[in-house]
Amino acid sequence: MTLQEIAKRASVSTATVSRTINGAPTVDPTLARRVRKVIEAVGYYPNTHARALVSGRSRILGLMVSETVEPFFPQILQTFENLSFEHNYEILLSSISRERRQMEAAVRRMIECRVEGLAVLSSEKETALIELFRGQTLPIAVLDHEPPGPLLKTVSIDYKHGVREAVQHLAALGHARIALITGPARLKTAAARTIAFQECMKEIDLEIPRDLLVEGGHTLESGMKALSVIAALPERPSAVLCSNDMTAIGVMRRAFELGLNVPRDLSVVGFDDNHLAQFATPPLTTVQVSYVDIANAAFKALLKSVEDRSNESSREVSAIQSNLVLRRSTTLTARRVNDGATVKRAYKQAAAVREPKSDSESRSSGGL
Amino acid sequence: MTLQEIAKRASVSTATVSRTINGAPTVDPTLARRVRKVIEAVGYYPNTHARALVSGRSRILGLMVSETVEPFFPQILQTFENLSFEHNYEILLSSISRERRQMEAAVRRMIECRVEGLAVLSSEKETALIELFRGQTLPIAVLDHEPPGPLLKTVSIDYKHGVREAVQHLAALGHARIALITGPARLKTAAARTIAFQECMKEIDLEIPRDLLVEGGHTLESGMKALSVIAALPERPSAVLCSNDMTAIGVMRRAFELGLNVPRDLSVVGFDDNHLAQFATPPLTTVQVSYVDIANAAFKALLKSVEDRSNESSREVSAIQSNLVLRRSTTLTARRVNDGATVKRAYKQAAAVREPKSDSESRSSGGL
DNA sequence: ATGAAAGCGCTAACAG
């Protein structure tokens, strides 16, 4: 069934049918009704490919993410889905492979499908990826990318806010020796977390001895290993901040094995607030990063870029905030434990303390 | 840049360019090389929309799932992604909304994009959904659907295998009173699990008193509530099988609160083997359902249906097996606890015991 | 083996 056929049956021109379908205001209500009736009757659905071809607009947005098997991925996808739906776009999904050939193939698909905009939500490989789109006049939204170009919209994550809350929360509980278990060095987001930690510690004049900066790998195992290292230290820290939740879970598991009670003997803070965090034992205090907000910002930036054709030069930057979510894996240090009021005060000091927006939608492990 | 332009620059006809691109065998190698050179030089990418329009083949497969925010979803999507990539299809994703209007809109999108096949991987609403595709001559792959039609490929999940392993494993450990916490009644997959349990219990002549069949809702809270009910029973069961992992986690949490030790006082078995299962305390013994296998079967069925145009009548049924995964949430009953050898023997009796294929890719909560 | 030409289904001038 084609538009032509509808035109014939409704005894109007194809133009009128087209106008009716697209809700053009200049079409006689009587005719419009007649057309719609025929469309309804025969079960006609316009062909998007023909439409895309002639209009030059595919109404498809590309979404490239590191791994669909990542904890935050569902939230990102769901958000994109909803927004696309709302704005009448389709989304073309692709995972960013480590292999060059696969990456090129993915890029090819995006281009061949004539996506009108692209969101790259990954913490590695984005630079190489974006490079492959050189010369495509395609708006791209990406996390914290330098240098931004005219078509490059940037979504930046403010790790510092949440980390500051975490550090000050711990300090208020009496912790002075706070360790950090980092993520893999190659992830720029992990690096950003480390820097945020260092800066926030400095803000309140806390030192970070070399041996309290332990490299992790954002995995359960790396967290376990890191805690073994930390536990063997001559002067053990009383709290540890982890670069993601999975690491924190590993830390808690190893702590348990070593007979260390969390939080009594060791306060643990995670990062991301994925699904596991709230179900951990004890439930994990963590720096929440809202992937919904991130996806939202990326989509909006893209949409704006696609709909306007003018503002090509305004390289937008949308900043997403992180926040501490208080649960049960942190508490007073031993020397403060007798001071009953202190714990309450400390909890209050963690300014933006709140449960995440949609706890039940959170997911596990990883982080962008 | 268009195919025409390439033809001009390579001084050949558009037909030759088309043939070259599509790897037709009847094109002179010299010409082909010349064409490819131009294509490479100018960075030409064929337009899939034009291609789809003229060829009548979109090379798009639809995938509809209940909620992208579901634990098993990433595995399904990833599997589809990989396979699509491999076979040069794109996938059009849509979540199955509870609202009628949204559902219709999703169906419309699928049809307008001219998807060549559709996988519906959901445990509710599929019948209504499929109904909306009536008269579309579109191959559809769906979970256990009755009645199967000529274009309806069915993927069925054999819950009984895994449940049998679970029940016999528990029986071997000395458990005679085994409770079941069901899922929501509206989910046909949950109902199937319940039936499998009843049948497997009957197989080994174990009774299921009315009060050992407790309705749950596949949520943490429902698991907690269900255990409260069970714990209050005059004659408490020594083991409980849950309709999904989330329920089992809730059971374990409430058990902990009630001072019941899992597995010593109560053996707990989950269902699905999602991400949480292995990280639970204690790690959860569970009936694993491989969503990778399910997605794989659905895709393959679809592909076959799309590529052949003949076998429209062969309504395939691919059966996916479930298996028990042994972890630490089950053990001997009190009366057997003194018999040292028994536990080993029991573990051996659970025939197909093994760790899941890719533990680290599993996800949390829910179940199809 | 290659080219010329006819559309695929739709939109958007343009003319009326």
Added chain:
DNA sequence: CTGTTAGCGCTTTCAT
């Protein structure tokens, strides 16, 4: 306000 018409970029006979 409506209709006519010219393509959008590609594949595919059908000749040659």
